[in-house]
Every structure is written in C-alpha cells, then in structure tokens.
Amino acid sequence: MPVLPRIAYCGPIARPGEPARGGYESANRRLIDDLRAHGLSVAEYPYAPERATPAGKAVAYASNFAGTAARVLAEAGRFDILHITPLRRHFILPEAVICMNAKARGRKLVVDIRAGCFIDEMEEGAMGARVQARLLRHADLVTVEGLEYVDFARRFTDAPVHYLPNYVSRGPERLAQHILTNPIRLVFLARIVPEKGIETAIEAVRVLKEGGLDVRLEVLGRASPDYAKRLDALASGLPVEFKGAVNAEAVRETIRGAHFFIFPTRHDGEGHSNALTEAMAEGLVPLCADNGFNRSVVADCGRIFGRAADGAVYATAVQEIAASGAWAELSRRTAERIARNYTAETVVPRLIERYREIMEGGRKAA
Numbered sequence: 001m002p003v004l005p006r007i008a009y010c011g012p013i014a015r016p017g018e019p020a021r022g023g024y025e026s027a028n029r030r031l032i033d034d035l036r037a038h039g040l041s042v043a044e045y046p047y048a049p050e051r052a053t054p055a056g057k058a059v060a061y062a063s064n065f066a067g068t069a070a071r072v073l074a075e076a077g078r079f080d081i082l083h084i085t086p087l088r089r090h091f092i093l094p095e096a097v098i099c100m101n102a103k104a105r106g107r108k109l110v111v112d113i114r115a116g117c118f119i120d121e122m123e124e125g126a127m128g129a130r131v132q133a134r135l136l137r138h139a140d141l142v143t144v145e146g147l148e149y150v151d152f153a154r155r156f157t158d159a160p161v162h163y164l165p166n167y168v169s170r171g172p173e174r175l176a177q178h179i180l181t182n183p184i185r186l187v188f189l190a191r192i193v194p195e196k197g198i199e200t201a202i203e204a205v206r207v208l209k210e211g212g213l214d215v216r217l218e219v220l221g222r223a224s225p226d227y228a229k230r231l232d233a234l235a236s237g238l239p240v241e242f243k244g245a246v247n248a249e250a251v252r253e254t255i256r257g258a259h260f261f262i263f264p265t266r267h268d269g270e271g272h273s274n275a276l277t278e279a280m281a282e283g284l285v286p287l288c289a290d291n292g293f294n295r296s297v298v299a300d301c302g303r304i305f306g307r308a309a310d311g312a313v314y315a316t317a318v319q320e321i322a323a324s325g326a327w328a329e330l331s332r333r334t335a336e337r338i339a340r341n342y343t344a345e346t347v348v349p350r351l352i353e354r355y356r357e358i359m360e361g362g363r364k365a366a
Contacts, residue, residue: 005355006041006078010068010098011085011112013046019222019245022191024085024114026248026274027166031351034169034344038352043078045071045098047087065094069101076105081355083110086135088121092128096135103138108358111139112164115271115292118144119152140358143351145271146293162354164347165297166272168252168281171343172335180327182214183239184318185258187284189251189275190265192223197264197289198231203311204262205238208318215239215318217262220246220254251278259327262314263288266307272297281338283331287317297342301334 009032012024016033020026032042048064072082082102086095099109122129136142136156143164144153153161186205190196201217208215217238222245223231231242246254255261261279263286270292277297280286286302288294295304303317321327340346 004038004040004352005080005108005359006043007035007355008043008045008072008075008079008082008102008107009035009084010045010072010082011047012087013044014248017247017249019247021222023166023271023274024087027114028085029248030167030169030274030344031348034348035352037344038348040352040355041079043075061091062094065091065098069094069098072098072101073105076102076107079107080359081108081110081140083112085112085114086132088118088132089128092131092135096131099135099138108140109138110141110143110355110358111136112143112145113149113153114145115269117269118149120268122152122156141354143354147296148293160354160357162351164351165293165342166274166277167342167344167347168277168338169344170252170281171339171345172281172283180259180322183216184208184214184260184322186215186217186260186262186318187220187255187258187279188217188262189220189255189279190263190273192219192221192227192231193267194227195265195267196221197266199234200264200309200311200314201262202231202235202238202240204314204318205235205240205311207312207315209238211315211319213319213322216241218243218255218258220244220251251275252282255279255284256282258282258284259331260284260318260321261286261288261302263294264305264309264311264314265289265291265294267291270294277338277342280334281342283335285321285327285330285334287314299337301330301337 011028014020014025014029035042045068048060133156139159142153142157142159143162150161188201205217217240219242261284272293286298289307290304291307305313
C-alpha cells in the first residue's frame, strides 16, 4: 500500500467546532478534517486570529507570518507537502517567504487559489501580481476553486492545475425532496455584510409579502452590532428571522426543509461559496447573482441574475417557480448535482491522488 504524504496546511483555518469567520476558514477546516479521515497526517499552520482594531490585526498577522515562516523551516521534517491557501494582495510577500522556506527544505508546494478575484489581480500587473506569478512558477501543484480559472492559471505555471471546488463532507441524504409547502422558506447564509446582498434578500421578502405569498426568510451569519441594528430596522414587520452565526456541523440541520437559497452577492472576492454548496446539498433551489463561480456551480439547477438585480427580481423568480410547479424538479436536480460533483467522496480522493503524483515527481495535466 502506498505511503500517504504528510501535509502541512497553511492559511485561514477555523477552530474545530466553532463558526468560521469566512469561506477560507470554513473550507480549510473541512478539508483538513476530511484528509485526516482518509488517513493523512495534517499539521495546521493557521493564520492569526481576528483582532478588535486594525492596528491589533496588523501586528497579529505580522507576528503570525514571521512565526509561521520560522516554524516551516524548523519543522520541515514533519511534512512532505506544504499546502497553502494564500490571501494574496498585501499578504503575498510574507506568504511567498513561507512557501520559499518550504521549498528550501526540499518540501513540495501546493498553491491553492481561492476566491473570485484571481484573474483581476493578475491582469492588474502590480508588484503583488508579479510575486504571485513567481510563486505559481515554483509550485509543484496549483489548485483552483473554479473551473473558470484552470486555463488562466496554466499561463503562469508548468505544474499541473487541479480543480478543487468547495464541497460537502456528507452528500445529500435524500435525492427525493419534500414538496413545496407554506410558508415558503428562504435562506440567506453568508457573512452579514452589505456586499453579500442581505438587503436585497430582505427587499425580496417585502415584495413577496405585499404580493400575498406566505414566505419566511431565515438569515444565518454574523453581522457587526451596528449593521445588525440597521437590518433589524429594515426587516421590521417582515417575516425575517436572524439566527446568528451557526457552526459548520449545524448548518445543514438548521436549513433542512427550506425551499430556496437566496444569494444576491456582489462581493468582488466571491468564489465558490461554501454556503451555496451546503444549501444545494439540502435541495434548496439556488437564486444567485452572476458573481464568482455561482454560474458554473448552479448550472441548470436554479436561477442566475445580474449583480445589479433588485429584490423584485428575486421575488419574481420565487413566485414563478412556486406557481409553475417547477420547484420539486429543480430541488431534485440540485441535490443530484451536489451528489455527482461536490462531495468529499468525489473531491478528496482526487486531491490525495494529486499529492501522490507530485511526491512521485509526476507532472500530469488536470
């Protein structure tokens, strides 16, 4: 039986059992846990915890990057491969130092490109993009979160480029979903910030209520105290429930039985949202902005709208799908798409095989 490679995993990583502060943390926590479940040894090198002030955050990150770079040099005997999910931009220089320290000790390097601004960053051509291009040239494997990035990434590296989407550890538990009943449950699951589109989701509820449809919006995620007050006022008198942050293990149980995932995100850094995959795994029909990798993930399972679409556009989609009787078929199709493409059973063994290939010196194309 082939010896499994030992992994050092570096990047934003959620603590076990705690709500993640963003998609990077959530996805990294999941992948680390699933690699361990497949028998791999994974050493964690997490980025700095959040600080209350920008100055405190800057100091924490600077200290963390320096400490991580030193640990990678000192502890290289513990791992065979450094797998890093770089935040890039103004972090790219210290991240490059971490990677070069691993390479200096003869370790293999996996650079995992997440989020939806990679192409824009590289085409800007600033110093950070040049450093990032150099980092990709030193990688033994480049993984990308969206299919849209595969060909573009190959312009910067001779290493294999592997599609590593976000996924769910457990596949759909039932492909035959429940029927559409009242109230129609809408779910918004994300960081609660303006650019994720929460105000558009609330506007959609207002339009649906005024149109006489029995709906409820459940909002899962963390908002700042000031923004939470603003949203409370905006949702006053509407069937909107703010559930707060929910840890990864409880997300799917919390949204189970809901009907639509509404995701009007305009976030420039959006990639493949963990929330989107989790909602689709429960058969929630996705209604999403054409942002990040939403279009290629959703395919023909839901509806995709322009980033400028307002709440009325999302409300109309709910009304039309409910009235036409199309919801049950879309729900079934949604869960089946996740089962085929976005589960640990599908994604994790493929990544482990890539790890093995680079340990053997293989340079097979994705």
